Amino acid sequence: MPKLVLVRHGQSDWNEKNLFTGWVDVRLSAVGEKEANKAGELIKEAGINVDILYTSKLSRAIQTANIALSSADQLYVPVKRSWRLNERHYGDLQGKDKAETLQQYGQEKFQTWRRSFDIPPPEIADDSKFTQVGDIRYRDIDPAVIPRTESLKLVIDRLLPYYQDEISGDLLAGKTVLIAAHGNSLRALVKHLDKISDDDIAGLNIPTGIPLVYELDEKLAPTKPAYYLDPEAAAAGAAAVAAQGSKK
Numbered sequence: 624m625p626k627l628v629l630v631r632h633g634q635s636d637w638n639e640k641n642l643f644t645g646w647v648d649v650r651l652s653a654v655g656e657k658e659a660n661k662a663g664e665l666i667k668e669a670g671i672n673v674d675i676l677y678t679s680k681l682s683r684a685i686q687t688a689n690i691a692l693s694s695a696d697q698l699y700v701p702v703k704r705s706w707r708l709n710e711r712h713y714g715d716l717q718g719k720d721k722a723e724t725l726q727q728y729g730q731e732k733f734q735t736w737r738r739s740f741d742i743p744p745p746e747i748a749d750d751s752k753f754t755q756v757g758d759i760r761y762r763d764i765d766p767a768v769i770p771r772t773e774s775l776k777l778v779i780d781r782l783l784p785y786y787q788d789e790i791s792g793d794l795l796a797g798k799t800v801l802i803a804a805h806g807n808s809l810r811a812l813v814k815h816l817d818k819i820s821d822d823d824i825a826g827l828n829i830p831t832g833i834p835l836v837y838e839l840d841e842k843l844a845p846t847k848p849a850y851y852l853d854p855e856a857a858a859a860g861a862a863a864v865a866a867q868g869s870k871k
């Protein structure tokens with residue numbers, strides 16, 4: 624039976640600093656490296672043998688996957704990377720402090736930008752130091768397609784075709800697939816897999832560095848609720864993500 628393991632990258636330098644990140648290519652913090660290592664140990668302890676790894680094009684997801692597969696003794700697995708698994712592009716909020724943004728714009732606007740289904744933050748200018756226009760890693764994408772901002776809905780629009788056309792093929796072949804990606808790109812995927820409504824998805828937060836396992840049937844529907852390999856740490860981690868704006 625196909626198995627899908629999702630892991631959000633470990634804490635990044637900008638998660639630690641409480642900054643909106645999106646497509647900015649920041650690296651893992653020391654804590655994030657430890658979380659990734661632990662994720663691999665959990666994968667190994669659960670007896671999960673990964674057949675193929677998918678990552679975004681962002682270093683923090685790639686680092687997480689490499690460290691986790693190393694500690695799981697599975698560095699050999701083949702890998703595919705796509706910008707379609709990237710974090711949600713955070714528009715003009717990229718690089719901004721979350722607590723300051725909350726203070727400046729108020730709870731309602733802050734929460735709308737952060738967790739509404741279809742309202743994106745303001746667009747980032749192409750000459751901003753935090754834009755990804757001109758970044759060589761996206762040379763295979765038409766520059767007009769590089770996002771200037773995204774809502775969760777727009778993430779689903781660019782991620783789901785990749786899941787259905789590429790990743791599903793490996794799952795339908797009975798493979799165990801590991802996806803190392805991001806808080807909001809994984810929220811998009813979980814919304815699809817668990818059929819979560821546009822309203823209810825606002826309340827879902829994905830913790831860093833804890834593998835979430837889906838066991839799927841031949842139509843790629845979950846045969847039982849997905850489970851975290853460390854449920855207690857996952858609950859604490861999700862609550863910490865939800866509270867990020869209020870952090871000093």
Ligand SMILES: O=C(O)[C@@H](CO)OP(=O)(O)O
Nearest residue numbers: 642643644645710737806
């Ligand atoms: O800054 C970001 O890109 C994301 C994930 O770290 O943050 P949030 O949880 O606020 O959507």
